[in-house]
Amino acid sequence: MSYQIDNFAAEEYRKSMRADCANCFGLCCTALHIAASSDFAIDKPAGVPCPNLQSDFRCQIHSELRGKGFKGCTVFDCFGAGQQVSQVTFNGQDWRESKETADKMFSVFPVMVQLYEMLAYVTEALSYRLPQDLHKELTLQLKDLESLTIRDADNIQTLDIMKLRKPVNKLLSKTSSHIRHTITNSIPTKRKLNYRGADWIGKSAKGKDLRAADFRGAYLIAADLKEADLRAVDFIGADLRDANLEGANLSTSMFLTQMQINSAQGNNQTQLPSHIIQPSHWAS
Ligand code: SF4
Missing domain, CATH: 2.160.20.80 (E3 ubiquitin-protein ligase SopA)
Structure with a gap:
């Protein structure tokens, strides 16, 4: 990814940020704790595969999720964090091969989802026409976030996400104000x-x-x-x-x-x- 990112490249980048389940080891169906609710029919502890997850990491009830009480599974999106953890952080290692790998992978995944969420917002912000200094700040933020996503597993696990969110939120707020202000100036009422x-x-x-x-x-x-x-x-x-x-x-x-x-x-x-x-x- 070039850091001379223009609006069009940022828009294309944002569009590419979605789950690629074929390159993920069913992490959202395994790593997360999901409490039973109207969105998910059973209580599933963190680190335990959902009983509907097949050995090829496909969902056995994929076409009937809503009817069977798993509406939440049709809602969740990892922004592409699943394939990053599976193929980059763990270099294609299947968590079933070692408990140590599994434990680490399951604790890295929720952190990576949050990094990718921030990355998605920053990338979207860069797709807008903004003042040059704000565009530059966002570009630097993008670079920082990207560098965090390629750290090793031990490093990612210890990231302070709350602390990382602060400067990102500030930039997103500035972006939002700028865009909305531009629009409201053209609305008479x-x-x-x-x-x-x-x-x-x-x-x-x-x-x-x-x-x-x-x-x-x-x-x-x-x-x-x-x-x-x-x-x-x-x-x-x-x-x-x-x-x-x-x-x-x-x-x-x-x-x-x-x-x-x-x-x-x-x-x-x-x-x-x-x-x-x-x-x-x-x-x-
Ligand atoms: S029901 Fe299917 S999609 Fe939902 S967690 Fe279980 S295996 Fe994954």
Whole structure:
């Protein structure tokens, strides 16, 4: 990856950041602790393979996950951390070959997922037209994060993720403010734009113009956002579970992840950013 990254290269890089299960040793189905809930039918301790995981690391119930109570598995996305841990950190070693490898791999995986999540956000930020100094800061941040993802397993396990998140959040906030400010200058009507951490659970905002609003960390569970204009909205950390996005325009929404979209409801009329794939479970 060149560090003279332009907007187009960053956009392509962001699009490539998704799970490649064929090059992963079923890490999300093994490493993580998953408590039984409406999203996952059983209690699965960390480091124990899910009983539905086959010896070839494919899921035995892949086509029936939702119907069998494993909806959460159709939502999760590792941003590409699984193949990085499997093929780069552990150089293609299968965790079944040694307990020591398994233990290390399972503790590296959740750290790598968080590094990749930050990497995805920073890469997305670099795909926007930004002032030169901000672009430069983001480029340096990208370089730092990338260098962490190629460290050895012992080193990755000890990373202080909370500490690493601080400068990243600051840069993402600056990016969001810049982009939203640019958009709001072109919108004539004055309206509220700050919904950081707002509780919109079950609320109806059907058909509303919410362009350039800030929904960082907002609770949008089961909110009706049908046909809403959500362009340039910052969705970082927002909870969109079961939000109705049918016909909504999210084509230029910011910091939206595949997991957020997988957890929401939508249809063929929902417009999504280029790095997001329409979930197969959405109605047509
Ligand atoms: S149900 Fe399938 S996808 Fe979900 S954890 Fe188990 S093996 Fe993995």
